[in-house]
Amino acid sequence: MPFIVGLTGGIGSGKSAASDWFAAQGIEIIDADVIAHQxxxxxxxxxxxxxxxxxxxxxxxxxxxxxxxxxxxxxxxxxxxxxxxxxxxxxxxxxxxxxxxxxxSPYVILSAPLLLESAEAGLAKLCQRVLVIDVNEDLQLARAGARDQQSHDKIKAIMANQLSRHDRVAQADDVIINEADLDALYAKLQPLHEQYLQLASTYR
Structure with a gap:
């Protein structure tokens, strides 16, 4: 198995944007949502x-x-x-x-919305590190509503089925607060990418 970084975050956190950035760096992405559809x-x-x-x-x-x-x-x-x-x-x-x-790839991103929830615990156990993309709940509602055209009540119901921000962050090795624009997110991801490359180089 390669060095595996679990990537997760609540709805509207920007997890997909982070995943896309890692992919652009040549890192393979294993997406649990894609697998769930397959x-x-x-x-x-x-x-x-x-x-x-x-x-x-x-x-x-x-x-x-x-x-x-x-x-x-x-x-x-x-x-x-x-x-x-x-x-x-x-x-x-x-x-x-x-x-x-x-x-x-040098390391792999395992992306899963419910990585840390009990039913998905088997995925978390595969990971050497867990990266959480975190954002305040007002932004979650605004972003998810704009993206998915869903009502705030539906988005809140999805959030209720996910871990609370506090519990998710408590289980993370790395946390990125994604409350600005994409450039700010990418700037925070770059040093983590370099860290993961270093960790992966000594992992076996």
Whole structure:
């Protein structure tokens, strides 16, 4: 396994912008969100398990996962989320591990919104360091609302399912406060990139 830096942050924190910057430096990005979509693609074993658990209604006429129906079901039945994650999270971890083993950049970024939450703890355990992109809640609401065109109530519901800022930061090795523009963010990432290169060079 290469030297792995876990990257996380609440909704609207700028985690994706940080991830894109690392990618521009030639660092491979393993994105748990991308993997989560891949594992429930048509014909994948995880999607078949979900159908067996919940019923045929989880599939569209084309045999793909009906995400809107699943979101509504999980919202109405909180325990259903636990059942869903029992299927998807082990598959995400396994695919992430496979991707990490084939990575060739000096170090690798493992990006996951729920890296530190209990259900995703298996991902955090893969990392040598954890980097949190932090931002105040007012900015989270403003940025996420502008980006996703979602209501503040929906964004607050997403935030409620994530760790609090305090708890997330408490578990981080490195924290970047991202409350200015992109240039300011990039300037803060540069020394961390150099640090990670140094750490990776002595890691084995």
């Amino acid at each position: 594992i429930v693609a048509k014909g994948q074993p995880a999607l078949e398990q979900i159908k067996e658990k919940f019923g045929d209604w989880v599939l569209t006429a084309e045999g793909e996962m009906d995400r809107a129906a699943m979101r509504a079901h999980v919202f109405a039945h909180p325990n259903a989320l636990i059942d869903l994650e029992d299927i998807t999270h082990p598959a995400v971890r396994e695919h992430a591990k496979q991707a990490l083993q084939t990575a060739t």
